Amino acid sequence: MNKIYLDNNATTKVDPRVMDKMAPFFVEKYGNPNSLHGFGTETHPAMAEALNSLYAGINASDDSDILVTSCGTESNNTVLKGIFIDYILKGEKKHLITSQIEHPAIRNTCEFLESIGAEVTYLPVNDDGIVTPEILKKHLRRGETALVSIMWANNETGLINPVKDLALAAHEYGALFHTDAVQALGKIKVDVQDTDVDFLTFSGHKFHGPKGVGGLYIKEGLKLTPFFHGGEQMGRKRAGTVNVPLMVGMGYALDLAVKALDYENKEIRRLRDKLEDAIMSIKDTIVIGKRELRTPNTILVSFKGIEGEAFLWDLNWNGIAASTGSACSSEDLEADATFQAMHVDADLSHTGVRFSLSRFTTEEEIDRAIEVIKKTVERLRSISSTYR
Numbered sequence: 001m002n003k004i005y006l007d008n009n010a011t012t013k014v015d016p017r018v019m020d021k022m023a024p025f026f027v028e029k030y031g032n033p034n035s036l037h038g039f040g041t042e043t044h045p046a047m048a049e050a051l052n053s054l055y056a057g058i059n060a061s062d063d064s065d066i067l068v069t070s071c072g073t074e075s076n077n078t079v080l081k082g083i084f085i086d087y088i089l090k091g092e093k094k095h096l097i098t099s100q101i102e103h104p105a106i107r108n109t110c111e112f113l114e115s116i117g118a119e120v121t122y123l124p125v126n127d128d129g130i131v132t133p134e135i136l137k138k139h140l141r142r143g144e145t146a147l148v149s150i151m152w153a154n155n156e157t158g159l160i161n162p163v164k165d166l167a168l169a170a171h172e173y174g175a176l177f178h179t180d181a182v183q184a185l186g187k188i189k190v191d192v193q194d195t196d197v198d199f200l201t202f203s204g205h206k207f208h209g210p211k212g213v214g215g216l217y218i219k220e221g222l223k224l225t226p227f228f229h230g231g232e233q234m235g236r237k238r239a240g241t242v243n244v245p246l247m248v249g250m251g252y253a254l255d256l257a258v259k260a261l262d263y264e265n266k267e268i269r270r271l272r273d274k275l276e277d278a279i280m281s282i283k284d285t286i287v288i289g290k291r292e293l294r295t296p297n298t299i300l301v302s303f304k305g306i307e308g309e310a311f312l313w314d315l316n317w318n319g320i321a322a323s324t325g326s327a328c329s330s331e332d333l334e335a336d337a338t339f340q341a342m343h344v345d346a347d348l349s350h351t352g353v354r355f356s357l358s359r360f361t362t363e364e365e366i367d368r369a370i371e372v373i374k375k376t377v378e379r380l381r382s383i384s385s386t387y388r
């Protein structure tokens, strides 16, 4: 049976072109870039090219910093814990603001910082599931709020937050602004200068780059206490030997992803909408969030009377990969935090299923998925003791 992958918000296939780009740096040009001899220095041109691609991909100015990290989670931890050390531990400020719909890499880190003395506000969302500047301004404290961290696009719903306006509001109150843009790069245009964010997180495996590599943008003039101390890599801003092949792969993958944005927003959006229209034709079904407010590839849907896990197993049995919310909380049978934040009915918040497409998704795959989804909903409802 042909397998159909519709869980691209969890991770994406490495583009074969990216694989080709990375290969030489595993077996031929394998030197440590910090070594002074030829084995080390021969890695530099490719690393410089990759860094240029990362700067261009988010329209970062040459005077800003981009740290190459191990993943989005490390990047998020670096900002939150760096701000805690630089402002809260020093007693200068004491307050952090984030939202109730963030990824656990933000939420759990904020909860940890609360446990060691930070004051944290978790903003609610409006009826559309969006964090608005109006909501933010009710909680900003001039002279006390050190950082606002609001994700650019939600990993479960795809809903996009107004980052430019949120950053402006934060700056009006003297706070810095971070956005976890892991689910934005490669799906929508990301421009750090236009939005004037201070920090931005991204992760290579979300846009057809390799796993195990991510990035953190730091606006020019800003400093953060490093998360990792050690060698002199990245100007001592992130110690540790740089993983050259992964960095080269992530840079090239972002290059390709930016070039494919039109395709993503036209063809992938069309396929997503085709799938969504078919799903919406099934009775007692809700899709979370207006499609025009979402990234072009994502659908989070609830089928009344069907547990998400049961539905996923049936899909998996038919060769289709999807997820209940984010992959990292898929074992958690608690009602999803995002659903709770959006006041989704309790009996629906256990049934959320996320479908997320990519530029490798085909029309034939969507047609097959529609066929299987309709049959699966019918079968599971026919044996449900609660659904009538």
Ligand SMILES: Cc1ncc(COP(=O)(O)O)c(CN[C@@H](CS)C(=O)O)c1O
Pocket: 009, 010, 011, 070, 071, 072, 073, 074, 103, 105, 151, 153, 154, 155, 156, 180, 182, 183, 203, 204, 214, 325, 326, 327, 328, 329
């Ligand atoms: C918004 C957001 N922020 C951070 C991360 C973590 O990225 P890493 O590179 O894996 O550390 C993710 C990864 N979300 C995956 C796996 S949990 C999902 O299924 O939704 C994310 O979506």
